[in-house]
Amino acid sequence: MSAAEAVRFIHPGHTVAISGFASAGTPKDTIPALADRIRHTRAAGSNFTINLLTGASVSTDTERLLAEVDGIALRMPYQSETTTRQRINNGRMDYVDLHLSHVAQQVWQGYYGTVDVAVVEVAGITEAGELIPSASIGNNKTWLDVADKIILEVNSWVPAEMEGMHDVYYGTALPPNRRPIEITRADDRIGQTTYRVDPAKVVAVVETNASDTATSVTAPDAISTAIAGHVLDFFSSEIRAGRLPADTLLPLQVGIGNVANAVLSGLDRGGYQGLNCYSEVIQDGMLGLIKDGTIAHASATALALSEVGLADLNANIAFYRDHITLRPQEISNHPEVVRRLGVIAMNGMLEADIYGNVNSTHVMGTKIMNGIGGSGDFARNGYVSMFLSPSTARGGAISAIVPMVPHVDHTEHDTQVIVTEHGLADLRGLSPRRRARAIIDNCAHPEYRAMLDDYVARAEAAADAGQTPHLLGESFDFHRRYLATGSMR
Numbered sequence: 001m002s003a004a005e006a007v008r009f010i011h012p013g014h015t016v017a018i019s020g021f022a023s024a025g026t027p028k029d030t031i032p033a034l035a036d037r038i039r040h041t042r043a044a045g046s047n048f049t050i051n052l053l054t055g056a057s058v059s060t061d062t063e064r065l066l067a068e069v070d071g072i073a074l075r076m077p078y079q080s081e082t083t084t085r086q087r088i089n090n091g092r093m094d095y096v097d098l099h100l101s102h103v104a105q106q107v108w109q110g111y112y113g114t115v116d117v118a119v120v121e122v123a124g125i126t127e128a129g130e131l132i133p134s135a136s137i138g139n140n141k142t143w144l145d146v147a148d149k150i151i152l153e154v155n156s157w158v159p160a161e162m163e164g165m166h167d168v169y170y171g172t173a174l175p176p177n178r179r180p181i182e183i184t185r186a187d188d189r190i191g192q193t194t195y196r197v198d199p200a201k202v203v204a205v206v207e208t209n210a211s212d213t214a215t216s217v218t219a220p221d222a223i224s225t226a227i228a229g230h231v232l233d234f235f236s237s238e239i240r241a242g243r244l245p246a247d248t249l250l251p252l253q254v255g256i257g258n259v260a261n262a263v264l265s266g267l268d269r270g271g272y273q274g275l276n277c278y279s280e281v282i283q284d285g286m287l288g289l290i291k292d293g294t295i296a297h298a299s300a301t302a303l304a305l306s307e308v309g310l311a312d313l314n315a316n317i318a319f320y321r322d323h324i325t326l327r328p329q330e331i332s333n334h335p336e337v338v339r340r341l342g343v344i345a346m347n348g349m350l351e352a353d354i355y356g357n358v359n360s361t362h363v364m365g366t367k368i369m370n371g372i373g374g375s376g377d378f379a380r381n382g383y384v385s386m387f388l389s390p391s392t393a394r395g396g397a398i399s400a401i402v403p404m405v406p407h408v409d410h411t412e413h414d415t416q417v418i419v420t421e422h423g424l425a426d427l428r429g430l431s432p433r434r435r436a437r438a439i440i441d442n443c444a445h446p447e448y449r450a451m452l453d454d455y456v457a458r459a460e461a462a463a464d465a466g467q468t469p470h471l472l473g474e475s476f477d478f479h480r481r482y483l484a485t486g487s488m489r
Contacts, residue, residue, distance in 0.1 A: 001204050001205070001206065002033075002206065003029035003030045003032070003033035003153075003206050004033045004036070004037075005204070006030055006033070006151045006203075006204035006206050007030060007033045007034045007037050007151075008037075009117055009149055009151065009203050009204065010034055010037075010050065010116070010117050011116075012041075012046070012047065012048045012049065012050075013049070013050070014050050014051070014116040014117055015050065015051040015053065015112055015113055015114060015115050015116050015117075016034075016050045016051065016052055016053070016115075016116065016117050016118075016119065017053040017054070017107075017115045017117075017118045017119075017139070017142075017143040017146075017147060018031065018052070018053070018054055018058065018062075018118070018119045018120070018143075019054075019055065019119065019120040019121045019134075019136065019138060019140050019143070020054055020055055020056075020057075020058035020059065020062070020121075020136060020138065021054075021055035021056045021057070021058075021136040021137070021138035021280075021281070021301055021302035021329065022056060022057055022136070022215065022256065022280075022281050022302050022303075022304040023057065023058060023059040023060065023212060023213045023215060023304065024134075024135040024136035024212050024281075024302045024303045024304060024305075025055075025121050025133075025134045025135045025136035025137075025138070025140075025212065025302065026058040026059040026062050026121065026212070026213070027062070027119045027120070027121050027151075027153045028121070028153060028155060028208045028210040029153065029206055029208050029210075030119045030151055030153055030206055031062045031065065031066065031119065032061075032062070032065055034050075034066070034071070035065035035066050035068075035069055035071060038066070038069045038071040039069045042069060042070075048071065049070065049071055049072060049073040050066075050071060050072060050073065051072075051073055051074040051075075051076075051112065051113075052066065052072045052074070052075050052076070053076050053077075053103075053107070053112065053115065053139070053143075054076075054077070054078070054138070054139070055100075055103075055136060055137075055138020055139045055140070055301070055302070055329055056077065056078040056100060056138065056280075056302075056329070056373060056374075057078055057079060057080040057081070057370070059212070059213040060080075060081050060213065061213065063079060063080075063081035063083070063084050064081050064082075064083050064084070067081065067083040067084040067087050067093070068083055070087070070092065072084070072087070072093050073093065073094060074093070074094040074095070074096065074112075075088065075093055075094070075095045075096070076095070076096040076098070076103070076112065077096065077097065077098050077100060077102075077103050077371065078097070078100065078370060078371040078372075078373050079095070079370060079371060080370045080371075085368060085369065085370075088368055089366075089367045089368060095368065095371075097361065097368065097371040097372055098372070099333075099372060099374065099376045099377050100280070100329050100333050100373055100374040100377060101329070101330060101333035101334055101335060101374065101377040103139055103142075103329070103330070104139055104141075104142040104172070104328070104329075104330040105174065105330070107139070107142055107146060108142065108146065108174060109174065114148060115143065115146045115147045115148065116147070116148050116149065117147060117148070117149045117150070117151060118143035118144060118146075118147035118149070118150045118151070119150075119151045119153065120140050120143055120144060120150065120151075120152060120153070120195075121134050121152075121153045121154075121155050121208075122134060122152055122153070122154055122155070122195070123154075123155060123158035123159075123160070123162055123163065124154060124158075124160065124163070125152075125154065125205075126194060129197070129199055130194035130195060130196055130197070131144070131152070131194055131195040131196075131197055132162075132163045132166075132193075132194055133162075133166045133168070133194070133195060133326065134155055134158045134162070135158065135162070135212055135302065135303045135326075136301060136302030136303065136326065137166060137168065137301050137302065137326050137327060137328050137329065138301055138302060138328070138329050139328070139329060139330070140195060140328070141168055141170070141195055141328045142328070142330070144195055144196070144197050147201065148201065149201060149203045150197065150201045150202045150203065151202075151203060151204040151205075151206065152202060152204070152205045152206070153206045153207075153208050154205060154206070154207050154208070155208045155209065155210065156207070156208070156209045157208070157209045157210055157211050159314050159317045161317040161318050161321060162317060162321065163193060163194075164193050164321055165193075165320075165321045165324055165325065165326055166193050166194070166325070166326045166327070167189045167190065167191045167192075167193070167325050167326070167327050167331075168191045168192050168193065168194065168195055168327070168328060169181070169190050169191035169327065169328060169331050170191060170192070170196070171190065171191070172330060172331075180336070181331065181334055181336055181337055183331070183337045183340070183341070184340065184341075185276070185341075186251050186276035186277065186278045186297050186298070186299045186325075186341065187276065187296070187297040187299065187325060189325065191327075211310060212303075212305075212310065214305065214306050214307040214309075214310060215256075215283070215304045215305055215306055215309075216306065217258075217261065217283070217284050217306040217308075217309070218257075218258040218261070219258070219261075220258055220259075220261055220262035220265060221258065222421075223390050223421040224258045224259045224261070224262035224390075224421075225262050225266075226421035226422075227259050227262065227263075227388050227389075227390075227419050227420065227421050228259070228262035228263045228265065228266040229266065230419050230421075230423060230424040231263050231266070231346065231386070231388070231419055231424070232263075232266045232267070232270055233424070234386075234417065234419075234424055234426070235249060235270070236270075238384075244344075247271075247272055247273055247274065248272070248273070248274050248275055248276070249272065249275055249344065250341070250342045250343065250344050250383055250384075251276045251277060251278040251299075251341045251342065251343045251344070252275060252276070252277045252278070252279065252343070252344050252346070253277070253278060253279040253280070253338075253343050253344065253345045253346065253347075253378045253382065254277070254279060254283075254346050255346065255347045255348050255375065255388075256281060256283065256304060257348055259348060259388050259389075260283065260285070260346070260348075260388075261283065261284070261285045263346060263388075264283070264285030264286060264289060265285060267289060267294055267295075268288065268289055268292065268294055272294055273293055273294060274293070274296045275289070275294055275295045275296065276295070276296055276297050276298070276299075277295060277297070277298040277299065277300070278299045278332070278337070278338070278341050278343050279298070279299070279300050279332070279378075280300055280301055280302065280329070280332055280333060280373070280374045281300050281301070281302050281303065281304040282298050282300045282302070282303050282304065282305075282324060283304050283305065283309070284305055284306050284308065284309035284312075286298050287305070287309055287312055287313065287320065290320065290323045290324070291316075291319075295323070296323065297323055297324070297325070298323065298324050298325075299324075299325045299326075299327060299332065300324075300325075300326060300327070300332055301326060301327055301328065301329040301331075301332040301333070302326065303326075329374070332374075333374045333377040333378070334377075335377060335380070335381040338377060338378055338381040338382060339381045339382075342382075342383035343378060343381070343382045343383060344382060344383060344384045344386070345375075345378035345379050345381075345382030345384065345385045345386060346386045346388060347360070347375040347378065347379060347386070347387055347388070348360065348375075348387070348388055348389060349387045349388070349389045349400070349410075350362070350363065350369065350389070350393075350400070351389070351393075351399075351400045351401070351402055351405055352387060352389070352400065352401060352402075352405065352415070352418050352439065352443075353401070353402050353403060353404045353405045354401065354402075354403055354404075354435070354436040354439050354440060354452060354455075354456065355412050355432050355435050355436060355439075355468055356411075356412035356415040356418065356427050356435050356439065357404070357405050357408045357410070357411055357412050357415070358387050358405065358408070358409060358410040358414075358415055358418075359405040359406065359407045359408060359409055360372060360375055360387075360409045360410065361407065361409050362406070362407035364406060365405075365406025365407045366406075366407075372409050375409070375410070376409065376410060376414070379410050379414045379415070380410075380414045384416055384417060385410075385414055385415060385416045385417065386416065386417040386418075386419060387410070387415060387417070387418050387419070388419045388420075389419075389420055390420060390421060391420035391421060391422055391443060391444060391445040391448075392445050392447075392448075396445070396447070399444065399445060399448040399452075400420065400445075401420070401439060401440065401443055401444040401445070401448065401452065403452065403455045403456075403459075403470070403471070403474070404470060404472075412427075412432070412435070415427060416428050418439055418442075418443050419443070420443040420444075420445075422442065422443060422444070422445065422446070423441075423442035423443055424442060424443070425438040425439045425441075425442040425443050426438070427439075431467070432467055432468040432469075433460065433467075433468075433469070436456050437456075440452045440453060440456070455471065455474070456469070458471060459471050
């Protein structure tokens with residue numbers, strides 16, 4: 001049936017779970033049709049909102065369409081669209097931010113009530129009635145299992161040769177019936193290539209032919225290139241110390257963005273061969289590294305590619321299928337697997353404080369940006385946990401290194417290495433006071449070091465300085481000064 005007909009199964013107050021992770025695999029027609037339905041019913045005087053569950057972010061247009069008509073009452077678990085962010089921060093939309101590895105379990109346990117309808121994009125349906133995944137898996141297995149009703153979008157744009165790239169694991173269970181997840185290498189396969197579905201729950205099949213929204217890729221600039229250089233130097237020093245294997249390192253997890261792309265580009269120049277990635281998303285940079293043999297295998301839950309990357313993938317899909325595995329996010333982000341593989345976790349941040357606590361979600365401590373996503377899954381459980389960021393924001397008007405972060409997503413216990421364009425602070429084995437010295441000296445922008453030095457000196461001189469010296473009445477001056485004047489200078 002048409003998308004307009006399919007959305008008649010979605011009613012006000014429903015909890016709707018949709019496919020999509022980093023814009024890959026987002027439903028193409030059904031959600032725009034739902035936004036139109038909400039708009040028309042609202043014009044007629046009816047209040048129509050849904051609770052929206054996803055894998056992570058979805059395509060920007062999809063999120064915006066529903067947010068603009070005030071169609072979302074609750075959003076979970078991750079978002080990255082301006083209108084949605086505004087609705088959340090002004091209190092017009094509830095938002096639950098949580099680790100991505102926790103989503104499936106919490107939904108199974110009923111934290112969000114009944115999932116009334118799932119809308120899932122697939123690449124095809126087999127003769128046996130199983131579903132061929134498209135460019136992301138995310139939470140789709142869970143949505144298909146728990147939803148009362150299912151709307152399938154069958155997207156013929158997805159290359160048929162993508163079948164076989166996926167590893168859909170059906171062995172997870174809730175306590176006390178859990179068993180080990182037997183992944184010991186990034187390229188291990190433990191599941192099947194298709195989703196299972198109860199055909200009695202499928203109420204609509206919508207045919208589409210549309211590409212995923214391309215992810216914008218920013219070429220590495222001088223700052224991101226400098227950050228990448230410090231990371232690569234760190235890898236070399238760890239190899240010399242015997243803590244990383246030469247040539248192959250350990251499986252890499254890299255966040256999204258130009259800093260991540262710069263790190264990937266640097267790997268290409270570092271002489272590494274046969275690397276593995278165990279991450280959330282696969283970006284353009286990874287495709288090039290797979291082609292030249294730098295990366296032997298990349299495991300993730302979704303593709304996050306530019307137009308150039310999508311064209312490359314489609315033109316060489318048979319080749320990439322042998323070097324890429326897409327898994328449910330409860331497996332790609334699973335703490336047990338991350339710990340066992342010894343993943344090197346590299347994630348971005350908004351700011352860090354002088355003791356290593358990291359804020360990756362809230363501007364000035366109160367306004368959400370995107371969400372924690374999967375960074376905590378990897379940071380807390382990785383073999384090495386690294387946070388990367390330029391040393392300043394807003395054109396240098398605000399420091400990314402502050403005395404105390406106003407919102408904590410990753411505590412000092414989850415943070416082992418901090419990197420900015422000015423240097424790298426290895427915090428392993430350091431007490432809080434030594435951490436402060438390492439972060440200020442190596443990571444803070446030179447214009448802010450004197451202020452930070454002054455803060456530390458006065459905090460340590462206090463009679464009750466303690467193990468982690470703070471001047472609690474002054475610790476947020478870095479943020480207050482910017483709010484009051486628009487400048488830190």
